[in-house]
Amino acid sequence: MAKHDLKIDIRTSPYIRKAPTVAQIMRNVVYALLPLVIYSVYHFGISALALILVTTLSCILTEHFFCTMSGKKSTILDASAVISGLLLAMTLPPGFPLWMGAVAGFTAIAMGKTLFGGLGFNIFNPALVGRAFVQAAFPVSITTWTPALAVDRFSEFIPSTLALPFMHPLPTAEWSARVAIDGFTGATPLALMKFQGIMTNSYDLFMGNIAGSTGETSTLLILVCGAYLIFKKMLDWRIPAAVIFGTAVSAELFYLLDPLKYPTPAFMLLSGGLMFAAMFMASDMVASPVTPLGIFIFGCLVGFLTVIIRLFGGLTEAVMYAILFGNAATPIIETYTQPRIYGARKKNQDKS
Amino acid sequence: MNLSKLFGKKTFPHGIHLEEHKAETNAKPTRRLPFAPEIIVPLAQHVGKPAKPLVFQGQHVTRGELIAAADGFMSSPIHAPVTGTIKEIGLAKTAQGGKQDAIIITTSLNSGQHLLDSDIHYDYLQMSREELIQAVQNTGIVGLGGAAFPTHVKMKTPTDCSIHTVLVNGCECEPFLTTDHRLMLERIDHLLHGIRISMKCVDAPKAIIGIEDNKMDVLHAIEPFLPDDNSISIKAIATKYPQGAQKMLAYSLLGIEIPSGSRSSEAGLAIFNVATLAKVGALLPKGQGFIERIITITGDNLENPGNYLAPIGTPLRYILDHAGFKGDEAGLIIGGPMMGTPVRSLDVPITKGTGGVLVLDERATKRDDILPCIKCSQCLSACPINLNPSELGLLAAKRQYDVMEEKYHLNDCFECGCCSYVCPSNIPLVQYFRIAKTLNRERHRQDG
16 A cells, blocks of 8 residues: 555654743743732732732733734733733732823833833843833832731722822822721831831741732742742742842841841841742843853842842832843843853864 | 662753653564565765665676675765665665665565675684774674764774773664664674674773663663673663763763864764664674664554664655554654654655654644744753753844854754754744754855
8 A cells, every 4th residue: 555645744853842832831920920919919909909900901902002003913812911910010019000000011011022022022021111110100109008908908999099090199198097907007118127227027028917019028929939830840940049149148248247237138038029029020031141150140130239229229129120230231141151062172272 | 760860870961851752662572674675775875975886777686795885985885685686776765855876676575585695704803903994894884873974984083092982872862762772682792792893993992881771671681791801881871862962972971071073082982873883793793784774663653663674775655554554644754753854755765874764643743833032041951062042043043153153152063952842932943053054064165
């Protein structure tokens, strides 16, 4: 039985491929962020939920809009826009006005991603670009934190949430004082440290019984979610490890210089958005180095800058700028950290 | 997983773990494939000059008879794989694509196919290096692992290099293929003769057989036959792709890095495939020619996958029929799934370098969309040479082939395919690199 009609498909080697694909990786990052989303809603109530929905939708719609405009196939199905939206919401104060959230989402995708050519070409982490924009545009709203675990959080929005576009958001101080339980104030641990010299204890920081940005409060949960991704080999553990290492070493240095003036490394690691940023922001594959040594340098740089900005800068949100700076430095870090190849000759042997 | 597997086994960094797919064929003894009615013997089955035909159309040839002579040292002779009549000397399709000169033989199916009578009996222990190397060339043996580099050329090591160890490559790290595995179980005597001959040729005091630890039965089978003076030993190393690459093998067995851009002899090593040496051990003492080899026929939609002793020149069509291929569409690959060559016609023959015929259905040949590089760095963690495939891929997209070569060590890539395998964006990195290398070679040729 001669097979004259056999169809032969020609391809080049290798003929086998490993899962996962990009879309699968992105979907798993979304799954890993869901516990954080749920916890933040439990923590801050419907305002947080609304904020998360608004930023995510804003990111998806922006991406779809620009893809359609440029005549490309819409890339929203690869879920990377969803990730940017969720990450963005996690870093904003829970009472952040929704319309500002929409602006942040638009900026994140439009200026952080599409402008550079979409997924894979962005120089900066899109979510951080969005946050940096609203940080500059709405300096008051983005530093107005409200207490966690407010009594009526599931039935009542934080007053500032529903501010109309271009209107001044309602003040929340009075509301905060009314709903706070157990002496909770809206001040974040970093602000307490910076402006009042009060240290929050590490256990509260670790468990997340504090005020802060929507999804950054519980270190424990962040670690668990990150561990899931690391276990699935969809997150490079070296980046968070390097950031944590860099922060710890830098903080330890200052702490040794003057233990009374500077906070402990544990406080540095557990407060603010550091853990979240190390795990989910710095590890954005596209904007971080690919070389092993580069990854280490990048992480240390981010950690070091975070400590410096926190201690000596005027702002409390240090890690965002540290990562954006690290992103900008990525190409040059890569240039100088190319791996040594197998069988590489020493320089003086090159000509032989 | 036991502790010795975690910490004890020395192996090279990076690389990938693959599904083996070897169970379909590795437990079945090798069977002889019947003689195909027509045999196509290309004159260039090796690296170097094609052989010169010695026969004419219509001539009767006996199985094992010399039909084409080596054209100089960098060439290899060819012997008749079957008894039959020369049908034609002309162009025939080859697996590499295109056509090449070949001797086409019509098999005499009722001739009994007895080997050409020969009364040669070499005692290789009494022969000089030069005599041995000439005798190896006369057998027409080339690297059976796929490279098809003439073995006698490899055995004539440069005079300024002293070889301290012969490495015998029995890793067979490609999935699906099990020819070397079966051979190491079934032809131990041939293999040991071949190893001693190679040691004598390159003047090396010791030899190490390297196998992956998924073939421990081989280790137990060979150990009793090894000499007491430890001149020949066998070592199991981690099962990891591409363990069978020369550079990886040298590192895993001895911790030696073969310097970039140089031959293994520069590091004091001579590296041969087990199948090559077993062939040398089988043929050289009797002065016979290389006319048949073991190939793995495996993959999807086959009734009788297995290892077959097949005459060189058997067309794929005959092989697939014999293995009971049932499909009507397939990806046909000569070699393994990681580095094999795609075949576009069923009328191409197997040659001296063919280790396996792999049939994969459309599941494997399906092509996904290529997405942008997300710089996940998985390719860097997979590359056994520690290149930066991500950057190389981006440069290839920009057609900066010269930068790839000068700054990013493109020429150290041996196309193992690990980077393409792990890429979540489906970027055909290895294919980009092949194109870049080809264009660079062309550019250098034009520059003179």
